[in-house]
Amino acid sequence: MKRVQSYGKHEDIVLRAHIELSRSLIKIRAKEIVWLSERDLTLPQFGILESLYHLGKLSVGQITKLTLSTPGNMTVIVKNLQSKGLIRILTSEEDRRIKMLEITDEGSEIIKSIFPTHVENLTGWYDKALNEEEVQTLSRLLRKLEKAQ
Template identity: 45%
Template sequence: MKINALKSYGSNTDKAMSTWIQLFRAFNKIRAKESLYIHSFDLTMNQFQVLEVLYHRGDLSIGTITTLTMGTPGNITVVIKNLKRDGFVTSIPDPKDKRSSIISITQKGKDIIEQLFPDHAKNLESYFDVLNDEEMETLFNLLRKLQKSQ
């Protein structure tokens, strides 16, 4: 079925919209595959993101976790509550700010990240196998340039 050409909004705008659609589709495809993998460990993607950032960055405040995971404060609070319930993280009062808590990954949390992260990293590498080294570097630099310009 042939679809009639859409209204043009100008060459650059049309290219920007088409590029956005391709970027969004690629992201969604990779995210869906990784979500299935992470769900096989009985974790949500948000739970994984919190555990991963704590594992690689160390103890953090909820605000810092929210920023690093690009979550929302309300959602991250619920995710952390559930991770605490399941024994993956603990919280201690922030000695610098009595209103805040510092979140720390437990040994149980470290164990699950150490179990799933190596294959997660290999999965990500495999999604980009279609690109050669130069293309990968170019894509990285272009995406970084776009991100920094906003």
């Protein structure tokens, strides 16, 4: 077996942490994607519906930032959600150039019915490996890492 090259003790630790973080997220996301597809939703669609359900009416720009999406991708996702009757597109009362998104009653019912199970799924996946204190520590450390960028 080929010996892995070292880039320095600290650098090797950072690389290992990054690889493990990425692998963990990819595995959890894969489970989420399968679960959501069984409910006829994509992960980005779910993100928009969940944001609108919990936060209320938001601009397309706000949703794009919240869901870590791109404007081009957001256009397609919004059109698909609108065609399913799950959201409405409105014009901002303050600035007619800004489009606002609002969840419909049907969209609200979908999120209301599936979100508790989504939370149970995430809790179960995390609880397989981490206790409550470890999850709190992980959350705190990831927020610290995010804020440093």
